Amino acid sequence: MGAVKSRRAFLLGGAGTALATTLSAGKREIAGGIIGASMARGHLLRDGAPALPDGGETTCDVAIVGGGVSGLSAAWRLAPSGVNVRLLELEPVLGGTSRSGDEGVVAHPWGAHYLPVPNPEARAALRLLEEMGVLVGWDAGGRPRFDPRVLCHAPDERIFYRGAWHMGLVPSDALETREIAELRRFTAFTEALSRKRGSDGRFLFQIPIAESSRDADTVALDRMSMASWLDREGYVTPFMRWYVRYATLDDFGGEPEDVSAWAGLHYFTARKLKSPELEGSRFLVWPEGNGHLVHALERSLPEGAATRGAVVLGVEPAEKDVIVRYIDLEARGLRRLRARAVVLAVPAFVARRLLATSALPTRKTSPWIVANLHVERDIDPNQTWDSVLFDARGLGYVDAAHQLTPPRRDTVLTYFRAFGDEDVGRVRADLATANWDELAGAAMDDLAPAHPDLREQTKRIDVMIWGHAMPRPCVGFLGDAPFEETRRLAQRVAWGHVDLPGMALFEEAQRSGVLAAESAAKDAGIDLGETWA
Helix, strand or coil, X not given: CCHHHHHHHHHHCCCCCHHHHHHHCCCCCCEEEEEECCHHHHHHHHHCCCXXXXXXXXXXXXXXXXXXXXXXXXXXXXXXXXXXXXXXXXXXXXXXXXCEECCCCCCEECCCCCEECCCCCCHHHHHHHHHHCCEEEECCCCCEEECCCCECCCCCEEEXXXXXXXXXXXXXHHCCHXXXXXXXXXXXXXXXXXXXXXXXXXXXXXXXXXXXXXCHHHHXXXXXXXXXXXXXXXXXXXXXXXXXXHHHHHHHCCCCCCEEXXXXXXXXXXXXXXXXXXXXXXXXXXXXXXXXXXXXXXCCCCCCCXXXXXXXXXXXXXXXXXXXXXXXXXXXXXXXXXXXXXXXXXXXXXXXXXXXXXXXXXCEEEEEEEEEXXXXXXXXXXXXXXXXXXXXXXXXXXXXXXXXCCCCCEEEEEEEEECCCCCHHHHHHHHHHCCHHHHHHHHHHHHCCCCCCHHHHEEEEEEEEEEEEEEECECCCCCCCCCCCCCEEECCEEECCCCCCCCCCHHHHHHHHHHHHHHHHHHCCCCCCCCCC
């Protein structure tokens, strides 16, 4: 078979089962395909642009490169001031890894699928939620209150552990005594840590990350891996190690051996908001996941402000303006956009190709696949929103119809798998050459132990490959100057992306876009008033 093919089969789960064989033999009773993201478009920047006719030049106040959450948040910040904005997006749809789909019986996510209730310090996120009617007021303690219809309905999560389903993420009745003891010790430690402040008065771990404590002992955790921290603290039982591994893969797309201990502990301690109404759930959930937030941000764009299918080739700052060169794929021409200032809302590795600068951090990015399974099955009163399989290759799935009433037989199950390998380049190369049979078969194989009838229940499987889904906060990701944020990359060019803080959280993406927009507006001589972040 060859070394490369063997490795790919291993990465995808060994797609040699009856299902994969049936699919690859052309007896495809299950429909579907690979629907994105558009790797060929992105590689035009890497490999060089083709010869195309000159499509001319247009002007604007602020150009935004990138239409994910950060880019859309930048446009949202500028909208109330009537700024002439142009947004350039590579893909045919906006939203980045928070995009969603509406084909099939119910809308469904293609990436980020929920928002934990934000900390009060996440001011931009709360402002957006208030505009959307999701934040409905404030309680006597000054804590935000949320529309209960948006909080995840019970039951919210379950785990398939050694042949049976258990409610919650911890199957307490099936674990050994020493595993329960370690989990209790870890929970008590992280709960205490979440309330602790440094000598500078800041919480040790906070969202936004930039508001975390600068205490040297805490920041020093960034110089060791989460796996090493677990070893040091004596957490050795199999379930405890899986539990932490699930967390680092879920939020960072990385193994505990590769992820910073500071980032790992941040996952368990940074969310602070607690109130009686949140005892049942602390997750804001929509069928289309964070695509619902994307749609709210998108509505702030003036008509015609967004150009989809735009491959930006370069950003050239000048004394009084900035030239953005790009390919308009729909018009098949090379174009120029002259702006008074620019927001680069793209990952660091892309920004480095567009603008000569040494101010960008180096980030490892994690590959993912997301598969949406369109199914019809019997109604189960115990069906949860999130279903996790212990020791599976993937992270489980969410049920897009969970928030809808009454319960329904037909739904879309969104399956997630992060590839936490250290050699992310090799994984990306394997995924780039994988076909639908392999990817769909691997997802179905992974879920089969818990759902032996899933093959007969599934009508369609569509797959999204995210080659660079998110920054991975590896050991040392905080850098030599932790929490110092470099927004201005060049004259009239600001950077806003989750690569800056190094964690792909909605609040961080939105804050980065808002602050970059405020920086760009200042360079353009536009007064936006007080900061939103």
